[in-house]
Amino acid sequence: MVNSNPETVSTDYDTSDKLYFEPLTQEDVLHIVETEKPMGVIVQFGGQTPLNLSVSLHQAGVPILGTQPESIDRAEDRKLFQAMLQKLGLVQPANGTATSIEAAKGVAETIGYPVVVRPSYVLGGRAMKIVYDQKDLETFTRLAIAASPGHPVLIDKFLEDAVELDVDAISDGRVTIIGGIMEHIEEAGIHSGDSACVLPPYSVSTARLDEIAAATKAMSLELKVVGLMNVQYAIKDDQLYVLEVNPRASRTVPFVSKATGIPLAKLATKVMLGRTLASLGLTTETVPSHMSVKEAVMPFDRFPDVDTLLGPEMKSTGEVMGIDVHFGAAYAKAQLGAGQKLPLSGTVFISVKDRDKKAVLPVARQFSDLGFSICATRGTSAMLSENGVSNTLIKKVSAGRPHVADAVKNGEIQLIVNTGSGGETKRDGYEIRRAAIKYNIPYVTTIAGAMAVGKGIKALKEETLSVKTLQEYHRQNVL
Numbered sequence: 072m073v074n075s076n077p078e079t080v081s082t083d084y085d086t087s088d089k090l091y092f093e094p095l096t097q098e099d100v101l102h103i104v105e106t107e108k109p110m111g112v113i114v115q116f117g118g119q120t121p122l123n124l125s126v127s128l129h130q131a132g133v134p135i136l137g138t139q140p141e142s143i144d145r146a147e148d149r150k151l152f153q154a155m156l157q158k159l160g161l162v163q164p165a166n167g168t169a170t171s172i173e174a175a176k177g178v179a180e181t182i183g184y185p186v187v188v189r190p191s192y193v194l195g196g197r198a199m200k201i202v203y204d205q206k207d208l209e210t211f212t213r214l215a216i217a218a219s220p221g222h223p224v225l226i227d228k229f230l231e232d233a234v235e236l237d238v239d240a241i242s243d244g245r246v247t248i249i250g251g252i253m254e255h256i257e258e259a260g261i262h263s264g265d266s267a268c269v270l271p272p273y274s275v276s277t278a279r280l281d282e283i284a285a286a287t288k289a290m291s292l293e294l295k296v297v298g299l300m301n302v303q304y305a306i307k308d309d310q311l312y313v314l315e316v317n318p319r320a321s322r323t324v325p326f327v328s329k330a331t332g333i334p335l336a337k338l339a340t341k342v343m344l345g346r347t348l349a350s351l352g353l354t355t356e357t358v359p360s361h362m363s364v365k366e367a368v369m370p371f372d373r374f375p376d377v378d379t380l381l382g383p384e385m386k387s388t389g390e391v392m393g394i395d396v397h398f399g400a401a402y403a404k405a406q407l408g409a410g411q412k413l414p415l416s417g418t419v420f421i422s423v424k425d426r427d428k429k430a431v432l433p434v435a436r437q438f439s440d441l442g443f444s445i446c447a448t449r450g451t452s453a454m455l456s457e458n459g460v461s462n463t464l465i466k467k468v469s470a471g472r473p474h475v476a477d478a479v480k481n482g483e484i485q486l487i488v489n490t491g492s493g494g495e496t497k498r499d500g501y502e503i504r505r506a507a508i509k510y511n512i513p514y515v516t517t518i519a520g521a522m523a524v525g526k527g528i529k530a531l532k533e534e535t536l537s538v539k540t541l542q543e544y545h546r547q548n549v550l
Contacts, residue, residue, distance in 0.1 A: 073103060074117075095120045097127045104133050111136035113343060114143075115298045115319040116336065122147070122319050137298035137343035138318045145294055146316045149225060156313060159289050163313045164230055164305070168223035175212040176205060178226045185229040187260070187383060190218040199383040201229050201260055227314075232430075233259035233307035234275065235314070237268060238287050239327045240300050241335055243342045246349070247291040249284050249356045250299075250335050251327035253365070256402075257381060257517045259305045259314075264322055264385040267366045267405065267523065270330045271358050273398050275306070282311055284356075294318055298339045323365070326392060330363035332545035361544050364393045366405035371508050380504070380516050394544055395537070399530030402523050411513045413528050417485030420475060421455070422448040422467065422503070423518070427490045430518045434488065435460045437525040441532065446484070448475065448499075468502040479506040487514035488521045 072087035074080055075094045084090075089107075093099040095117065104112065111134040114121040122143055129140040145151045149168055156163055167178035179186050179202070188211045189199035200211040215224040235255040240247050254272035255263065272280065287302050294300070294316070301321035303314040320336060328335045338351055348354065367387035371377060377386075393404025406413055419438045423431045428451065435445055435455055445462040447455055452464045466474040478484050487507050489500050507514040515521045530536075 073100060095124065097124055097131070100124060100128060101131055101133070104128075110134065113137060113298075113340070115339065115343070118319070118322070122317075137339075138294070138296050138300075142294045142296065143318050146318050149223070152316070155290070155293055159286070159293060161286055161290070161313050162310065164228040166225065166227040168225055169212065170216075170223050172209050172212050175208060175224060175226060179205070179208050182226070182228045185231065187225075187227045187229045188212055188215055189225050189227075189383070190215040190222060199262075201383060230259050230305050230307045230312065231426075233305040233312075235259040235261075235263070235266070236272065236275070236283065236304045236306070237263055237321070237323055238283060238302045238304065239321055239323055239335065240287050240291055240296075240302070241298070241339055241342065241348065241353070242291045242296040242300065243346070243348045244295060244297045246347070246354075247288040247296070248348055248353055249287060250324070250333060251331055252280060252283060253323060253327070256364075256519055256523045258519050259307075260383060261381045261517065262383050262385040263303060264390075265367045265369075265381050265387045267364060267402070267520065268323070268326075269365075269398060269401070270327065270363045273362070279306065279311065286311070286313065290316055298343045299324065299335060322390075326363070326365045326390070329392060329541060330394070331357040331359055332541070333357055359544070360547055361394055361396050362398045362401040364398070364401040364405040366391050366393070366402075366409045368409045380500070394539075394541075395530075397530060399526040400534065400536055403527035403531050404536060406513070406524070406527055412511075413513055413524060413531060414485035415528065415532055416442060418444040418446055418483060419486045419488060420446050420465065420478070420484045420503075421462075421488045422451050422475070422500070423488070423490045425450070427518050428454045431488070431521070432458055432460070434518060434521045434525065435462070437522065437529075438486075441525065441528055443486075446475075446478070467499045469499050476502050476506040479503070479510055479512055482510075484512060486524070487512055489514065490516055490518065 073091045073093055077092050091103055113136050114125045115137055125135055125140040125143050129135050145155060165182040169175035169178050185201055185203045188202050202208045202211055212224055237253040239250040241250055251270050252272055253268040253270045254275055255266040255268045257266040283304055291300055296318050299320040301317045305312045305314055324335050338353060341351055368389040369386060370388045391405055391408030393401045393408060395401040421435055439460055446465045447462050448467040452462050455462045468474045468476050489503050504514060515524055
């Protein structure tokens with residue numbers, strides 16, 4: 072194993088017979104290959120970095136095990152990827168590429184704002200932003216060009232209020248089995264590493280899930296995947312879009328393996344060494360009868376000035392998992408694991424940007440039905456009152472004291488629902504979110520997240536959380 076970070080393998084020192092603490096560059100890997108003379112190299116388990124090395128290693132004569140470099144390139148190269156989707160009759164959001172700010176403006180005007188701007192071949196959504204106007208487009212295109220010099224900047228139509236899904240699949244080159252389909256709790260636009268997700272999906276129809284499975288299998292066959300692959304989809308206005316395909320293991324593989332009881336990484340390694348899925352006993356998909364929720368753990372309390380708003384750039388430093396028969400209880404367990412103690416009573420503060428005002432109504436009603444008092448800033452308060460949700464008006468930070476941050480400090484608010492936007496409002500939201508971190512108040516920055524929190528609180532109020540081993544859950548699936 073080659074890994075430049077000894078900490079990631081310090082607890083699993085028996086994973087490999089030999090461990091090289093070397094940077095993942097072509098030169099260093101070739102030196103190790105020269106010394107070890109391996110039968111082949113696996114590049115699927117290290118995320119984007121080893122994937123980017125696959126072509127140059129292959130050209131240097133190193134045998135790549137599993138999915139071949141030309142297939143990896145087909146998934147990574149924007150034009151080759153588009154051609155593959157068109158061949159299979161699959162749809163992706165309108166998009167284009169640009170190597171200059173002028174070209175980026177042209178692409179954005181053609182496909183229409185909002186757009187997602189991102190560099191190609193980078194990790195963790197680095198320098199990736201959702202852009203609503205030309206001024207921001209210029210700023211973020213400049214950053215994207217700097218983040219990945221020599222590569223085009225990718226510009227995609229941003230699908231607002233879409234449901235995002237992650238799919239992990241395993242293939243032996245002939246047969247593809249879906250490892251798991253996860254529904255993101257946060258809407259599309261939040262990085263998949265930061266979004267909470269649930270397996271199996273809780274709001275997607277069976278027909279749609281069948282369509283997703285069929286699309287995944289078609290792409291796997293077309294890309295000649297041998298080993299693992301991850302696909303990200305979005306559903307908007309009853310249309311399925313393919314966002315991206317990674318012919319490698321995703322960060323979700325450990326979560327899916329725990330949720331389903333199928334050791335995907337172990338099986339993928341055997342497949343890459345020539346075994347078939349049938350010979351390994353994996354012939355059908357496993358859809359658990361229990362709900363598993365993955366929640367991201369954020370490091371915001373360690374960084375005094377950083378904003379806690381989630382976006383397309385990944386910020387989380389870890390993740391936890393909650394399992395239960397019902398979604399609400401599984402979500403509540405995941406929140407507890409991530410250090411968010413959900414309140415069972417008290418006051419919920421709600422302040423949302425204009426685009427979210429309509430969507431926050433059912434959230435407010437849910438909290439009101441659970442017995443919470445609601446306080447809100449002027450715009451949100453007026454909208455709630457108009458729609459018959461009783462609430463108390465509270466000043467935002469820029470409107471003078473006593474304001475919402477004072478109420479948080481005084482222990483008068485037990486939960487915060489705050490979605491951000493631009494200008495002065497952005498500064499207000501920032502102050503509120505930082506106060507939440509400082510005084511350890513649970514907060515949510517998306518509408519979908521707020522709905523899930525409501526379901527979690529409802530479960531906590533109605534039942535006592537039970538604990539079972541993974542083996543007990545998996546035994547139930549077998550029965």
